Amino acid sequence: MFGLFKKKSELEKLSEAYAKAMADAQRLSTSNRKASDEMYAKAEEINKKIDAIQNAS
Known part of the structure; x- marks a missing residue:
């Protein structure tokens, strides 16, 4: 219940967007x-951002 108002980190948001x-x-x-390929490319861009955040930490 106390985690109800906890804000998600940028990494958590990106991970959810990647999975979606x-x-x-x-x-x-x-x-x-064609649309599938475009979504896959979008997912790869999100994955690059996730990698950048993980490598910075």
């Missing part, structure tokens, strides 16, 4: 390959 983008890319891969 990868899930969307997987879902789109069966219907729209």
Whole structure:
């Protein structure tokens, strides 16, 4: 209950965005390959930001 108002760190936000983008890319891969590739590219950009934050720490 006390963690209810805890703010998420930048790393947690990026991790969630990466997981969502990868899930969307997987879902789109069966219907729209171009959109799937775009989502995968977006996920890779997010992953690069995650790596940069982890390497800075």
